[in-house]
Amino acid sequence: xxxxxxxxxxxxxxxxxxxxxxxxxxxxxxxxxxxxxxxxxxxxxxxxxxxxxxxxxxxxxxxxxxxxxxxxxxxxxxxxxxxxxxxxxxxxxxxxxxxxxxxxxxxxxxxxxxxxxxxxxxxxxxxxxxxxxxxxxxxxxxxxxxxxxxxxxxxxxxxxxxxxxxxxxxxxxxxxxxxxxxxxxx
Amino acid sequence: xxxxxxxxxxxxxxxxxxxxxxxxxxxxxxxxxxxxxxxxxxxxxxxxxxxxxxxxxxxxxxxxxxxxxxxxxxxxxxxxxxxxxxxxxxxxxxxxxxxxxxxxxxxxxxxxxxxxxxxxxxxxxxxxxxxxxxxxxxxxxxxxxxxxxxxxxxxxxxxxxxxxxxxxxxxxxxxxxxxxxxxxxxxxxxxxxxxxxxxxxxxxxxxxxxxxxxxxxxxxxxxxxxxxxxxxxxxxxxxxxxxxxxxxxxxxxxxxxxxxxxxxxx
Numbered sequence: 232x233x234x235x236x237x238x239x240x241x242x243x244x245x246x247x248x249x250x251x252x253x254x255x256x257x258x259x260x261x262x263x264x265x266x267x268x269x270x271x272x273x274x275x276x277x278x279x280x281x282x283x284x285x286x287x288x289x290x291x292x293x294x295x296x297x298x299x300x301x302x303x304x305x306x307x308x309x310x311x312x313x314x315x316x317x318x319x320x321x322x323x324x325x326x327x328x329x330x331x332x333x334x335x336x337x338x339x340x341x342x343x344x345x346x347x348x349x350x351x352x353x354x355x356x357x358x359x360x361x362x363x364x365x366x367x368x369x370x371x372x373x374x375x376x377x378x379x380x381x382x383x384x385x386x387x388x389x390x391x392x393x394x395x396x397x398x399x400x401x402x403x404x405x406x407x408x409x410x411x412x413x414x415x416x417x
Numbered sequence: 418x419x420x421x422x423x424x425x426x427x428x429x430x431x432x433x434x435x436x437x438x439x440x441x442x443x444x445x446x447x448x449x450x451x452x453x454x455x456x457x458x459x460x461x462x463x464x465x466x467x468x469x470x471x472x473x474x475x476x477x478x479x480x481x482x483x484x485x486x487x488x489x490x491x492x493x494x495x496x497x498x499x500x501x502x503x504x505x506x507x508x509x510x511x512x513x514x515x516x517x518x519x520x521x522x523x524x525x526x527x528x529x530x531x532x533x534x535x536x537x538x539x540x541x542x543x544x545x546x547x548x549x550x551x552x553x554x555x556x557x558x559x560x561x562x563x564x565x566x567x568x569x570x571x572x573x574x575x576x577x578x579x580x581x582x583x584x585x586x587x588x589x590x591x592x593x594x595x596x597x598x599x600x601x602x603x604x605x606x607x608x609x610x611x612x613x614x615x616x617x618x619x620x621x622x623x624x625x626x627x628x629x630x631x632x633x634x635x636x637x638x639x640x641x642x643x644x645x646x647x648x649x650x651x652x653x654x655x656x657x658x659x660x661x662x663x664x665x666x667x668x669x670x671x672x673x674x675x676x677x678x679x680x681x682x683x
Contacts, residue, residue: 251450253447253450256447256450257443257447260442260443260446261443264438264442265435265436265437265438266433266434266435268435268436268437268438269431269434269435269436272434272436273431278436279439281436282438282439282442285438285442286442286445286446286449289446290446290449290450290453293450293453294453345426349430349431349434352427352430352431353431356427370424371423371424371427371428372427372428372431372432374428399423399424402423403423
């Protein structure tokens with residue numbers, strides 16, 4: 232009953248927001264913006280910069296709200312808009328480097344990331360080259376398929392796969408480095 | 418498995434990660450939203466205006482093409498200009514006056530023939546000859562024939578009347594006829610009725626007119642038949658020339674005619 236009530240409330244808010252009701256729009260913004268800012272932060276290191284992308288994304292959300300058919304998750308719909316906004320920005324800035332570069336991987340990294348904090352993981356991800364980071368974020372966090380990533384970033388399917396593989400390896404390598412730095416070289 | 422495990426761990430950690438936006442975030446977004454609908458409204462109005470203009474043009478075009486025939490047909494403009502009746506009447510009268518009346522001559526021939534036959538003098542009352550009606554020749558009056566009242570010749574006169582009625586005779590170049598000058602004058606000018614009506618209308622005496630002409634001719638020291646002048650005057654009796662003051666116009670007319678005749682003689 233509570234879920235249905237929440238769903239109806241959300242529907243009403245969406246309806247009012249389509250009619251350009253500012254209060255309803257503010258409510259939706261306050262409800263989803265913290266999580267969506269986290270999404271934007273995955274792609275952009277600077278939080279202020281991420282907030283700019285968040286506002287751009289919400290502007291698209293409100294101007295295209297009438298296109299939402301209530302068929303899937305509203306949060307998923309907003310999240311996808313945020314990711315696309317970030318990708319569009321990175322593409323325009325030519326930040327994404329998807330060229331195949333050779334990295335020296337250290338396959339001895341077996342330690343799990345379970346005990347590592349989110350902030351530390353974010354730092355490890357931030358250290359990845361933009362291309363790797365992009366594919367890793369889309370695949371590992373957003374759950375995109377390689378075909379979707381290839382289409383979204385205008386790259387081949389094999390490039391998407393190799394970028395993901397290299398991203399993982401580098402992430403492990405950096406994680407080992409970070410651990411060594413924290414705990415000392417034993 | 419190792420790599421998948423890493424992915425899974427990271428996804429779980431990031432799934433519910435949140436950051437609090439700055440205090441001014443909503444204000445900034447609200448400003449952007451305020452600008453957004455304005456442009457949309459303007460766009461909507463603009464396209465509505467364009468559509469309405471096109472519709473209006475199409476409607477006007479259809480109206481114009483449908484009423485094309487009506488536009489091409491121009492209304493007839495009837496200009497009514499006054500007709501100078503007097504001018505036309507004068508022209509008609511001139512034309513009619515030029516028409517000869519052979520019937521009159523034929524009758525004269527008959528009379529001449531009759532003279533030869535009965536060998537008696539025949540006098541035709543000239544006064545009885547009237548100008549023929551312009552449109553009805555039947556109104557020609559039969560001449561009264563006054564002859565010797567001798568019974569012996571009365572039968573001959575009757576015979577001559579019959580011949581007059583039935584025979585068509587050839588014109589004799591030696592034949593002659595005496596006609597009243599006044600009647601002849603009327604015949605070549607206006608009808609006596611017309612002239613008399615004119616005189617009556619303006620309370621003019623014809624004899625006075627003739628006297629005036631004579632006196633004017635004396636003044637100009639010219640020898641011109643006053644009847645000729647009178648004929649000319651009566652021919653142009655309808656002119657504006659005489660309209661205001663007939664006698665004054667008459668004197669001027671006489672003077673003009675006299676001068677013209679004098680110039681011609683010179």
